[in-house]
Amino acid sequence: MFTGLSFSVGSGASLQVTGANGIGKSSLLRTIAGLVSLTEGELTVEDGDPELTVGEHCHYFGHQNSNKPALTALENLSFWRDFTAPMSKTVFDGSAQAPLAALEMLGIGHTASIPAAYLSAGQGRRLALARLIVTPRPIWLMDEPTSALDTTSEAHLLYLMNLHLKRGGMIITATHTELALSKKQKLHLQAAELA
Amino acid sequence: MAIWDFANPTRFVRLVDRTLPWLVTACVIAFGIGLYKSFFMAPEDYQQGDTVRIMFIHVPAAWLAMMCYSVMALSSLGTLVWKHPLADVSAKAAAPLGAAFTFISLITGSLWGKPMWGTYWVWDARLTSVLVLFIMYLGLMALWRTMEDPIKAGKAAAVLTLVGALNLPIIKFSVDWWNTLHQPASVIRMDGPTIHPDILVPLLVMALAFTLLFFTLHLMAMRNEVMRRRVRAMRLKAAAGPRAASATAAPQPAE
Amino acid sequence: MTGWMGSLFRRELRLAVRVGGSGLVGVLFFLAVVTVIPFGVGPDLNLLARIGPAVLWIGALLATLLGLDRLFQADRDDGALDLILMSGRPTELVVLVKCAAHWVATGLPLVIAAPVLAIFLNLEPVAIGAVTITLLVGTPALTLIGAIGASLTVTLRRGGLLLAVLVIPLAIPVLIFGVSAADAAVNDPVPFLTPFSILCALTLISAVVGPFASAAALRFSSD
């Protein structure tokens, strides 16, 4: 899928992957997440937990929210908090909000006891985002994170992302829109010349 | 149009609140008389002995199993044809009651059958039809449960109920046909000698008591359903609620 | 360790019983299958008593298979499967817990319903007990074997039918020993314990093979 691709992201830095539609931005993120296997080359996390794969250092925030409509917002979030293995503090000391506090922080605290089926698209998106701040993990892989968010929520998202960077986290996003992130690098994917 | 006066759920709930005490009282009295009569007054049948007492609950339950389906079929017409707003509430509330009464009639029927026929169950046309009715009730309940939007679910269930109502005679006919093909073994016929009035009176009282019980429970279940929909509407509002949301949604994170 | 497993188990159970869940539809299907058999073979009570254990077992097999296609598909449709694979929890254990919850929500009701349905088929008390016990021991095996099919067909839009086709051959041994154990309890050409212990062994084997095969298939599925 990719040839001659090499990049590194330092602690506290972000990488914005750009490129035309269909070029493979999402595939790149999914490869890092370990959801697509590498045919060649390697991915490593320096000073990471050697027991874990690269993907297990990551939070994946993709197009889908993974919210179960039959469960309440709080049940959804609490499940992911309990289920997702956290990173040990020695490797990464990131945000670990309590589920209810995370919901409040994202402005959907009032929906905590409401089934996720009743949430609007933006609220569902925020519920999915809350998952990233209840379990600390150093690398956030975000595929079009701003989709379905209005401007206030977008500002909110940027605040959370910068907070994560400030704590020494890393963010790799695939997006078309410019995001005001600190220590931003860019990676532009281009179609290979057909020989 | 009396029915349309209760189209407003709030007025309906108020009406239920007012009638329920009377219904409950009537129901308790009817059961008191019915049970007293069926144990102390009714003679044992010369053929079936004391097991005839099972009839006092079996027959009313079977009668209700059918009446409940009629209520649901009427309500379904109400949903689809007259678009009465409480019709699907009524249909939904009736389904579990119908299933329960059908189940009672199946259980008591087989408990009656064991001493009479020597087996708990025979594939007799009457029993089998009731079993099919039971499955239809459960199917309807499953349909109600799996669809989240009560209005959509109500319409789907109404269509199924009416198709079922049209189909029930056909089912009954084919089951009869199937049963006569396989010569009925040793089934007792209900249409034997005319029923003695000493048995008939308690039976009628018990039937009345069960009917009252059904209406009481039906009204209460309908009231619950109205409340459930109110909760649902309010939850939708709460989720979208600008008041609740604006208080916390401003980008002022807690830390 | 137990924390996340308990959490997953509770979530699966909640999803099975709430709106849209299919927990009890399986029992209803089981009832429908068992009811429909006498219409086909006739109401001969002796015949029904003879084929009763087999009817109950086939009904349970079909009911289990029908409910299994959503085991992983629901999680794949909303992206949760990706997160589960990245969660850092052993996928084999995740599959095992999901199967356990699925069995409690759909398999256990079948076992509970079996004695009632056995009455319709004119089984004797001993046979009723035997069928119920064999179902109790055997249906987990059906769920675990079915999980393999469910994870193989997880990427398919309409995997339900294919799932059944893939899994039925694998489930034949369970069916054979389940029915023969139930039969052995009534008319004893062989002692009940012989086929019954083989059935237990089959369940234990599938508790090992099922999660491993299923986890492997799930990992490939996201490629």
Next chain:
Amino acid sequence: MTMNPFDLGPHAGFIIASYVTTFGIVAGLILWVLIDRAKQKSDLADLEAQGIKRSAATSQDPASEETSG
């Protein structure tokens, strides 16, 4: 002819069993209705405590309540 309700003859077990199961099922129905009512009431109270008005419920029929969401 027996007038003694406690002597139910040789099949007393079946008679008692059918009355007991009927009673159990009916009691279950009544409990279900009452528990459901308590649950809806507490849900309503919760929502009202959150400040959600039930205006839609007092003036409109359930059909328009549903579509208004």
